[in-house]
Amino acid sequence: MARYGYNVMSKVADVIENGNWNWPEDWRNVYPVLFQLPSMNLSNTPDQILWQNSEGKIVPFASKDVWNTIRIRDQQKDWSKFVWSAFNIPKHAFLCWLILKRKLWTQDRILQWNRKVHGSMNQMCCLLCYADLETHDHLFFQCSYSEKVWRIVRSKVGMTMVNEKWDDIVEWLIPRAKSRAIRMVASRLIVAAAAYAIWSERNARFFFFLGKGLPR
Structure with a gap:
């Protein structure tokens, strides 16, 4: 571009002469599509950045409109208000979203991936209770360790009658x-915080061979 007098600050008006595009002739073979553009008449009105939204309307550009146009839409989940509450701590909310989507890299998922890559692998067990295979349902909160955590915190927010199954808690x-x-x-905060604490403890043992005892 610099060879032909253009730079990042160049404007459309710099390549239009008398309503016709005035591209460098050397670009004809390199960028033939430029020479097929229709003629354009410029006005003296200020430039605007516009966007064609999902309804086909030309609107002022906004990142929100772009996202709403290109994103994949789905029915709103019934648990979305619980996860994305304005009161929730963002990192706790994000973890709850991963749990509900079953997207955490629990050992059962690691085993499935490893079989595809390496064939087979010795079965791993939960690093919190050393008893069962680690799954989403097991970690939250059917593992003997996480169940004790749940029993400690649930009484603080009037959830004593809610058992340790994640689906029942969400319901x-x-x-x-x-x-x-x-x-x-407080109940939403407690559930999210407990899940985050369990996952953090699991990761400490999985990656760093560290661990904490149960809170008293």
């Missing part, structure tokens, strides 16, 4: 997800 939270009552907000 209890969903109809209360929009509530701004202190106990309901």
Whole structure:
């Protein structure tokens, strides 16, 4: 571009002369599509950055509109209000989203991936209880270690009757997800924080061979 007098600050008007494109002739073989562009008449109105949205309308450019146009849409999940509550701690909310999507790299998923790559692998066990294979359902909160954590924290927010199964916990939270009552907000925070603590403890043992005892 510099060879022909253009740079990153060049404007469309710099390559238009009397309504016709004035591209360097040397570009004809390299960029033939440029020579097929229709003529353009410029006006003196200020430039605008516009975007064609999903409805085919030309609107002022905004990253929100671009995202809404290109993203894959799906039905809103019934648990979304529980996960993405304005009161939730972002890193805790993100972890809960991964759990609900079954996207954490638990050992059962690692085993499936490893079989495809290497054939087979000795079965691994949960590093929190050293008993069963680590899965999403086992970690949250059916493992003997995480179950004890759940039993400790659930009583603090009136969830004593909710058992340790993740699906049952989520089912209890969903109809209360929009509530701004202190106990309901606290229940969402407690569940997310407990899940985050369990996953952090698991990672400490998995990657660094470290671990903590149960809180008293």
